[in-house]
Amino acid sequence: MSVPFPSAGYTEDTIKRIRVLFGGEYIVDTRNSKLVWEHAYFPHYYFHKSDVPEKYLQNATKSDKSDTYDLVVANRKADAAVKLFTEGDLKDFVKISFDKADAWLEEDERIYYHPKDPYKRVDVLQSSRHVRVKIDGVEVANTTKPRLLFETGLRVRTYIPISDVHMELLTPAELTTGCPYKGVASYYDVNLPSGKKEGLVWWYRAPNLECAEIRGFLAFYDEKVDVFVDGKKVE
Template sequence: MSPPFSQPHIEPSAKRIRVFFAGKYVVDTTRAKLVWLKPYYPYYFFDPADVPAQFLQPASKSADREQYDLIVGTRNAEYAVTKHLQGDLAGLMQIAFDAMDAWFEEDEEVFVYPKDPCKRVDVLQSSRHVRVVVNGVEVANSTKPRLLFETGIAVRTYIPKTDCRMDLLKPTDLTTVCPYKGVANYYSVALSTGEVLDNLVWWYRVPLAECADIKGYVAFYDEKVDTYFDGVLQARPGQK
């Protein structure tokens, strides 16, 4: 979670921000604003002068906002742009992050949402003895875990695949994206009883630079498994 400021909270961004859609940069500015509408991560907002009117077609209007379709050539991102008319956000425009093809901070692509300058991610090598048990079956046993500490998020334990029961891990088609770690692939756990726990494990084939040390390691959903550190059963995240 970001520092305890009220929402919306607005800060200038020192980064050059570019928004790519249908083969064009529809925004290219060094005057973007970081806006927290919720505690967990910010959005980028823009001065209307930095969102070219040639790409905008009015879609709807209310007392507090105007919405626009963003059109480039034959591509149309419906209701993708919102101009706020009242309150702290008055005069600022927001572009739906997932409606665009790509976003760049300077020359680095960012995913899902902007990186929060109030958050950090650390990966630390550990020699703690960790065991992961799924419905009574030990699926991982290691003294070489890497612990990922992310501000406001439960600590995640990444384990070498060589210390896991890879015979029980079955690849799935699921992928997810994290702005700090990159694209995750998933495994289901298939027990000898025939029980299958879908997408219980994830890993990063090519993690982003700040989390490079988790490359090839796997993490289990601690909320759904029993995890032991140095012989002590850990409370599942969210439990007291």
Template sequence: MSLTLGTGPFSGKSGGTFNFDTSVLKPHTLYFEDSPKRVRVVFNGETVADSRRMKLLHETGLLPVYYFPEADVRAELLEPTDHTTRCPFKGDASYWSVRAGDRIAENAAWSYPEPLEDAPPLAGYIAFYWDKMDAWYEEDEEVTVHPRDPYHRIDVLDSSRHVRISVNGELVAETRRPKILFETSLPPRYYIPPEDVRRELLVPSDSSSECPYKGVASYWSVEAGGETAKDLVWSYPEARRDAQKVEGLLCFFNERVDLEVDGEKQERPKTQWSE
């Protein structure tokens, strides 16, 4: 959902066109850039790394990854391991486990001491597996799921479009007051007031997901047309700053419903959430 994901320009599935022959581009793109943010990573109550000189690596098909200068990582908390991996685009990676107090995160940090010649200048930097650490901070705000991408944007706009949503041939929602969430490299999402949804067709689900930009989502399945469509609807009961205008509203996966906007049936987009 940025430069290298979704329909981003270097994702491999770009939603736009360039004004040059794209065959000059490598099919797998790496972009290594400075980040102006102070970033900290914490494990078992210890700050493992703290830097104001961060780098961010963007790579085709992958989420961005923070890289810390070696000097900004607490070397006494790292234990070298025999584990190695090879990336055909970056080179051979060496690994460390992170030990803090009575806990250890195995092979949680890595670096490329001798990156490939045509790779970015990764030598001298260390990265950490996001989920193996306890907490990440950009400045003094905790960040979850993955780094916030500087090329990712969310706009929530009030709209008077006439939106109708059907599931298995049965009308489930209809509104003329949606809020439309436009998010980088993703289909527009139509958030609908609960009063405009046939909530008797919704079945609460135990599923949840988390987005670093929007928050933690709750889900519902839909029973319509004699069938059950699992986890088709979601809402953010406590939306984060970028998405506060859609807090408490209901949204359906465009990929899995029949969506009409102003009387025109919309094509189902192809994304990771498609059936």
């Protein structure tokens, strides 16, 4: 499935107030940021260099099209956290690595992992489709009560009640991932006669409000398992 508009390289201004917190100070506080799609999946905030005080930028490393700086506030330093573009359409704009700041705020709401794409949405729908999941020929889930998560431009994900999953085959994994739409996911490994399959199952203990109905349900990494919907194998 191709990812719809916007595509990589698209930019647009945003009227939201954006703040970036690091080392106990707001190193950015602006209503003039840009959303920049470096790839088609989600955007990042870029700021004009006038909105990022030079006193926080140290140890420049220069290249042909950009300069890279350490982000420094008092005794806190984040290495190579800031990139200032010196050529091209984004000349004089600054990118701050999302995971190197302490917090990001849109207006007064904290955001996590990356900004949401304003052109994409997530819907969770109850379904009565008959879904079976097999791994290496072993059935690991069988349900007629799935919840289907539709996320613009991405594959539909099927979430299955824990009572319809062979939990005796699963063991908790240490892996976690985060999503600004859904929240923090925990994972299971699957233990089969053919061996352990790592990270094939995930679930959300406390999903974000827009995805609240998947709470406690399990999803399988469809691309790596065999899924049958109403008797037909999903390719």
